[in-house]
Amino acid sequence: MSSQAERPAPGLRERKKAKTRAAIQRHALRLFREQGYDATTVEQIAGAAEISPSTFFRYFPTKEDVVLYDAFDPLLFATFAAQPAELSPIQAIRRSVHTVFGKLTAEELREQWERAVLVLSVPELRMRMLDATVTVSQQLAALVAERVGRRADEIAVQALVGAVLGALIAVVATDAVRSMEDYLARMDASLACLEAGLPL
Amino acid sequence: MSSQAERPAPGLRERKKAKTRAAIQRHALRLFREQGYDATTVEQIAGAAEISPSTFFRYFPTKEDVVLYDAFDPLLFATFAAQPAELSPIQAIRRSVHTVFGKLTAEELREQWERAVLVLSVPELRMRMLDATVTVSQQLAALVAERVGRRADEIAVQALVGAVLGALIAVVATDAVRSMEDYLARMDASLACLEAGLPL
DNA sequence: TTTATAATGATAGTGACTTTCATTAAATAG
């Protein structure tokens, strides 16, 4: 009845489920790369992963969700919360982004890159990602509010969080599709603009 | 062969089409209000508008598009372009928002409000609206760039536009909004925060 | 081993959207 995930004894059942889930995701992403997202049916994915279509939907509520699993947000939040208190919210966010992305290996970066291109090029995925950002903004607002001793629903807090995410998305949406190299540098530069009060 | 819409002589055909389109939209929005968006099928809308389902999709590519027709963006852009050159980009945007929404009649405001509630409460519609914002941001970036004599793809320009839209969306996404007036005031306040350099 | 529980697959939906094609109505040519 514990609400924690048990790390020491995953159990045979859980191990199998994890393997099935991973297999579905792997085959799905491969098929998407090979044939395109729209041209790949759930039936094909199920076939490749050797499960029934019904089972696919037991593991992923929608076809989109196969792509949209993202483990980065929690990590970013934790890093943000660990930033020294004397930094301004924007400075703290800037450093967190830098820290988290800086820790990725070249391979991880490439994977993230490929996924980003896929998400940005498929309207349904792009939309889902944006919508998820709304949720992220509420969590970030809570953290920022705590840090500066305000309420999360104050306009100043909401505006700041919205502006930060907007500035970051602007970078991703603009030239993520062209070059992976400057990705991090551009995100940092965008946040630097915000920090400087958006001079123009 | 002219690419302009002919205002003086719409022609019988065009007039009929406009009427059909309006009828579809009217009945659809009524049914959405009465039964909810998901519970209303395209077949029902077609039935109410006395056309075939096939014809529905000839007028609107998707069920979502019936709701998402928006004539505001062009108006906002035009108003922005007409702002005096001595205003900063953010100031100019702030004034434009104020001007455009201030010109609406009470009836128009109520309609917009109803539509906004619908869009925000239905995930599919909310996502589509967010996605449309990506396009909007590129257009706005072009206008801002022209105004300040920079290139639209410069980071400073993209960051500014992203931040502005992010700050505005943050207001929309907050569920604390109770009336259209409230809504407007919050958008203005959010832009004011940006203008002040996001102090916190 | 027995029993409860959870995972699976098969089957048959629903509903948005597409495609095709024959029919009708409107615009245009003569």
Next chain:
DNA sequence: CTATTTAATGAAAGTCACTATCATTATAAA
């Protein structure tokens, strides 16, 4: 005003994402 071209429509069948049901099988617990 009639003939011809062109566009709008409806009917019908199909695709695909997704849901619901239920019998079957595999795992866990007693």
